[in-house]
Amino acid sequence: MKKNDLNMDKIISLAKRRGFVYQGSEIYGGLAGTWDYGPLGVELKNNIKGLWWSRFVRNRGDIYGLDAAILMNQEVWKASGHVNGFSDPLVECKKCKKRFRADQLEKNKCSDCGGEVGEERQFNMMFKTNIGANEDSSSISYLRPETAQGIFVNFKNIIDSFHPQIPFGIAQIGKAFRNEIAPRDFLFRAREFEQMEIEYFINEKNWKKHFEEWIKEMREWIEEIGLNKKNIHEYETPKEKLAHYSKRTVDFEYDFPFGKSELYGLAYRTDFDLKSHTTGSNVPLEYYDQEKNEKFTPHVIEPSLGVDRTFLAILCDSYTEEEVNGETRVVLKIKSSLAPFKIAILPLSKKEDLQKISKKILTELKTKWACIYDETQSIGKRYRRQDEIGTPYCVTIDFESLNDKMVTIRERDSMKQDRIAITELKKYFEKKYE
Ligand code: ATP
Secondary structure: OOHHHOOHHHHHHHHHHOOOEEEOOHHHOOOOOOEEEOHHHHHHHHHHHHHHHHHHHHOOOOEEEEOOOOEOOHHHHHHOOHHHHOEEEEEEEOOOOOEEEHHHOOOOEOOOOOOEEOOOEEEEOOEEEEOOOOOOHHHEEEEOOOOHHHHHOOHHHHHHHHOOOOOEEEEEEEEEEOOOOOOEOOOOEOOEEEEEEEEEEEOHHHHHHHHHHHHHHHHHHHHHOOOOHHHEEEEEOOHHHOOOOOOEEEEEEEEEOOEEEEEEEEEEOOOHHHHHHHHHHOOOOOEEEOOOOEEEOOEEEEEEEEHHHHHHHHHHHHEEEEEEOOEEEEEEOOOOOOOOOOEEEEEOOOOHHHHHHHHHHHHHHOOOOOEEEOOOOOHHHHHHHHHHOOOOEEEEEOHHHHHHOEEEEEEOOOOOEEEEEHHHHHHHHHHHOO
C-alpha cells in the first residue's frame, strides 16, 4: 500500500472499530484533545512502554527508574521557566472570535471564516489548579506539562541513595498535560498524553560524544519498534531556533498521513535545569567527583519520546491494505513484540468437544503469551478480525483435531498455514517468540 493512500480516517475508524482508541467522554459529545484507550489500545501502549523500560532501564546499568507525582510545588514551575515561558502564540479572529495558534495560520487569516486576526499574545499552556480547600495564590499548582521536571527535582535523592558514577540517567514514563490551543490530528496533538523521558547526566566536556551516542540510541529504538526508516527524518534545529538553554536539538520526524511532524526530540539542555532548581530551591544539585575531589553541576542530554505519537506512528506504519481473491484485506503488520495479542485461539465451531480442547490449549498458551479466544462468526471473518488487530498467529481447532490431535496455525503476513501436533504448540511458539 502506498503511503499516500493512507488517510487518518482509516486509522481512526480502525482504532475505534477494533477497540484501540475512543474519543474521550464520547457519550457527552467528547472533550477536545482527550482520548480513551480501549482494551487493545491499552495492550499496545503497555507493550510500547514495557519495551522502552526494558531497553533503557532494565537492560542497562546506568539509568534509574522513577515515578514522580504529577502535582508538584508551584516553585518547581517558576524555577524551570514554565510559569513565565511555557506558552504558544495565540491570536483571535476579529470576526468570528475563534482562537488559533498564530504559527499554524496561513497569511494571518482566520482559517474558518477568512477574517482578520487580532494582535498576537502569549498563552500559557499549563493547566492550573488549587491544592487543598483554600483557593489563593499559595495553593496554586499545575498539572505537569512534561515529566522531565520530576526527574530534576529528584536528582539529589538518586545521588544520595545510589551514588551513581557519571554518566548516568534517570528515566520516567508518565502523563503530561498541555492546554493546546488547537488539539488536532487524532493522538498527535492531545491535551493529555504520555511521555517517556530520560535525563542523562554527563560531564560538559563530553557532550558531543554523548549526543552522538543518543542519536544512535534513538535510531535503534525506532528500528526496534519496526518503523520504516524511509518514513523517519532527522531535523537538526538551526542555531537561531534553539531554545535559550539548548546547544543542540535534533527532532525525529515521522511522515504521518497529515504531513511530516515531530515524533521525538533529543536535546542537549546544558546545566540549565539543575542550575535553575539549585537557585530556586537553595539546595545544591551537584555531582561529587571522588577521583578529582571536585564538585560540579552535570550537564544533561534529554531524549524525549511521546507514547501516543509512537502509538500513532506504529498504527500508520503497519496499516496495510492488500488485495486477496478480489477482496481488500486490512492487516496491521505490527511487530510481534508489540502486538496486543500474540496468538488467537479459534475453534471452528461452538460445539462442546471443540470448545473443550480449545480452552485447554488456551489455558496452556496464555501462561506465556497474550492470547485471545474467539468462537463467534465464520472463520474467514475471524481471520480478518485478527489481521486487523495485528495478531501474528491464529490457531484453528477443527473437527479433524479431535481425531488427529493436530491444529492449523495461520501466519498473519504470509497467510501460510501449517498443521502441527497440539503437543508441539508450546515449542512452536517458543521458537517463534524466543
Ligand atoms: P510540538 O512542537 O509538536 O508541540 P514540542 O516540541 O512542544 O512538540 P516537546 O516539548 O519536545 O514537544 O515534548 C516531547 C515529546 O512529547 C514530543 O516529541 C512528542 O512526542 C510529545 N508531545 C508533546 N506535545 C504533545 C501533545 N500535545 N500530544 C501528544 N504528544 C505530545
